[in-house]
Amino acid sequence: MTSTLPTNKMANAIRALAMDAVQKANSGHPGMPMGMAEIAVALWGNHYSHNPADPKWANRDRFVVSNGHGSMLHYALLHLTGYDLPMDELRNFRQLHSKTPGHPEVDITPGIETTTGPLGQGITNAVGMALAEKLLAAEFNRPGFDIIDHHTYVFLGDGCLMEGISHEACSLAGTLGLSKLIALYDDNGISIDGHVEGWFADDTPKRFEAYGWNVIRAVDGHDVAAVNAAITQTKKSDKPTLICCKTVIGKGSPNMAGTHNVHGAALGDKEIAATREAMGWSDAPFVIADDVYAAWDAKAKGLKAQGDWNAKLEAYAKEFPQQASELTRRMKGELPGDFDKAVDAYIAACVDKKETIATRKASQNAIQAYAQVLPEFLGGSADLTGSNLTNWKESVAVRANQPGNHINYGVREFGMSAIMNGIALHGGYLPFGATFLTFSDYSRNALRMAALMKIRSLFVFTHDSIGLGEDGPTHQSIEHVSSLRLIPNLDNWRPCDTVESAVAWQQAIKRHNGPSTLIFSRQNLPFQERSAEQIADIARGGYVLRDAKDAKVILIATGSEIELATKAAEQLAGHGVAARVVSMPSTDVFDRQDDAYKASVLTKGVPRVAIEAGVTDFWHKYVGLEGGVVGIDTFGESAPAGVLFKHFGFTVDNVIATVKKVLA
Secondary structure (H helix, E strand, C coil): CCCCCCHHHHHHHHHHHHHHHHHHHCCCCCHHHHHCHHHHHHHHHHCCCCCCCCCCCCCCCEEEECCHHHHHHHHHHHHHHCCCCCHHHHHCCCCCCCCCCCCCCCCCCCCCCCCCCCCCHHHHHHHHHHHHHHHHHHHHCECCECCCCCCEEEEEEHHHHHCHHHHHHHHHHHHCCCCCEEEEEEECCEECCEEHHHCCCCCHHHHHHHHCCEEEEEEECCCHHHHHHHHHHHCCCCCCEEEEEECCCCCCCCCCCCCHHHCCCCCCHHHHHHHHHHHCCCCCCCCCCHHHHHHHCCHHHHHHHHHHHHHHHHHHHHHCHHHHHHHHHHHHCCCCCCHHHHHHHHHHHHHHHCCCEEHHHHHHHHHHHHHCCCCCEEEEECCCHHHHCCCCCCCCECECCECCCEEECCCCHHHHHHHHHHHHHHCCCEEEEEEEHHHHHHHHHHHHHHHHHCCCCEEEEECCCHHHCCCCCCCCCCCHHHHHCCCCCCEEECCCCHHHHHHHHHHHHHCCCCCEEEECCCCEECCCCCCHHHHHHHCCCCEEEECCCCCCEEEEECCCHHHHHHHHHHHHHHCCCCEEEEECCCHHHHHCCCHHHHHHHCCCCCCEEEECCCCCHHHHHHHCCCCEEECCCCCCCCCCHHHHHHHCCCCHHHHHHHHHHHHC
């Protein structure tokens, strides 16, 4: 730090902005920003490599506020260091359409790396970012050219460490030796309910040492020099580091510091006035003196850092033009030019083979085909690789001292999903990870966060229904597909055969404004014959698979139930009832089609029956209250899949009976 301004004045600028913004909004969390102010001075003033003029610079350090309720600390830092975040935005903290929402949101505020607030997910995203950095460095760096070389810094508090996901993520980070991951723990002993010793008595340093982390204990979090020295020390470690910073929540407030009262409420005018006096801060609310701005200003330093890196990249490109071009493409998130050609060739092969296989195997075959042109593929599974089939012939397992492209996440479904989000946010890789569909419940909030952030994480879920069989109701998905469809901006695909599986993967890969789920069967499903036009229409989410002249009923189905729908349509014809079969592998995508197309598939006035091995309520949006649904509204049973489908009414006879009831 080259500034001659006292560090306490730099820290107090954060405190003033935080308490003033929360007071104006009459809501927010001033305690954390006030308590971590000196830690922020040490990190951002001495170590954090970034460029306010280019928040997306590829080799910037990543900074994550996992305790996202303290968002005003981050906004204050961004404003003070020169990002495009004017003071008016701080005045509009927590107001509609401002760039300073209550919790940090990526792509809303320049300089925010991930959306945080659900505690524990920020540190987990950071594990993904640090992992992406390590793998990219191993793949692209060459002697003399450390073109990928940056750190991931995290602020986190007691709440993050109480959340179970932090155990999942930090355990894996230690195992993989993510040495450029540095977490600064705001050890203030306070959460919303009060002093945490009554419900959080862990020996946190020992816990992290057991994970294989480097731990620096009992650092005075209000001593900038001490925090700075601790961060400097971490650079020598070959492990991820936890710096335990002892702090006082709400420091600076004469009457509320150290209490839970300052955690999540405005201080009030009287206490703010007392705090200003105690800090020796005479400036009016939202006024920062020129010498404070000058001390914090990171624009020139950031411009030089990125300029030096650009020069290195230019030299690297001369020596290694292919690698430089590939790295640039991948960090931009662009697909290779031959991707569509590879997809077309693979779909043609599927049509030629006409295989009857489980769609989980069809998924693996698609991965195998697409991996040949997608070096950015970074697969994985939560300890179910042999069942989820997310590996491929050329995949290499990631280990601490072995870079690769397939991650054994262990039994950590939630951790896996949030780590994937961090990888996607970092850039350079296209992450996908898998578990059984019923365990999507463990992952759910990370799926929601991916959808909220509009990032390209691909969540693979296999064993998608009672077709799982003998493992029984604990493992059989009933409500899961429908519940995933309720998450905004999440595309869900449940394909019925090899061709639909290939298209589902293609569409998920090509989607750049949100995540997708890919939902596959354990049991074999037959190949369905289609025209070229029908294959093209799969990408529209729903299409007419089998048609009949003057159809009296429309059968809508997905996944494994397509076979049942087509067989029922054949027998209905023998009963004098012409039936159209609509395959709807993605209701989300179908709903985005224009009205004309949707009407051409689901003809108005024609009665409809939906067939899916899951809860029935969802399907009434398509069949109406007068339509029929062949589904299951109870939990499953333990028995072979064929027995279960018959037991729960997934038979041709029951579909025909349902159709007749609807037509009666």
